[in-house]
Amino acid sequence: MRGIGDGTLPVERFRHYVRQDYLYLVDYGRLLALGCARAPDLATMRRFAELTQAILVTEMDLHRSFAADWGVSEAELEAERATPTTRAYADFLLRTAALGDFSELVAALLPCMWGYAEIGERLAQAGPPAHDGYARWIATYADPEFQALASWCRELTDRLGAAADPAGRARMHAAFAESSRCELAFWDAAWRLEAPAG
Numbered sequence: 001m002r003g004i005g006d007g008t009l010p011v012e013r014f015r016h017y018v019r020q021d022y023l024y025l026v027d028y029g030r031l032l033a034l035g036c037a038r039a040p041d042l043a044t045m046r047r048f049a050e051l052t053q054a055i056l057v058t059e060m061d062l063h064r065s066f067a068a069d070w071g072v073s074e075a076e077l078e079a080e081r082a083t084p085t086t087r088a089y090a091d092f093l094l095r096t097a098a099l100g101d102f103s104e105l106v107a108a109l110l111p112c113m114w115g116y117a118e119i120g121e122r123l124a125q126a127g128p129p130a131h132d133g134y135a136r137w138i139a140t141y142a143d144p145e146f147q148a149l150a151s152w153c154r155e156l157t158d159r160l161g162a163a164a165d166p167a168g169r170a171r172m173h174a175a176f177a178e179s180s181r182c183e184l185a186f187w188d189a190a191w192r193l194e195a196p197a198g
């Protein structure tokens, strides 16, 4: 992340990250769409629809723009093979969405939004790097709209946590912790240029 902030990140690591992140975002979009379907009220449904749109359109446009810069087509991005780390993270999210309750789903999606909002904000405060692509990456996550969606996710998690019984809260904690571990592993996998599964 520091390498994105100061423009020194070797581009092969960034490329690896963008290609795997594209696959990740497809499933993250599915998670949000499932959240939309399961949301307890219409106002929450609308937010989930907005979140889904923000990921599948705005955020993935960023990835598509990088791919275009590298002469990589959208179809090639989609055809990329997932690494074990990408697969494990996406499987965990979708398993939680399929088998857990709405509160667990929300706790599982929070580290993704919160982590990137935090990184985007901090790197933006330090000023844009000389590298155009990395500056674009930072601007996407520092954007007030992304920041607002991340804040809303935090508030929703707090509300659901306050309303949950101790066992429900423990399940939320577990989902949040597992997702946070997956986030860290995802950065590390790009750094190591992890090979695709199978």
Ligand SMILES: Cc1ncc(CO)c(N)n1
Pocket: 021, 024, 025, 055, 059, 111, 112, 113, 116, 183, 186
């Ligand atoms: C792995 C990962 N987590 C969170 C985000 C932010 O949506 C992202 N693009 N990728």
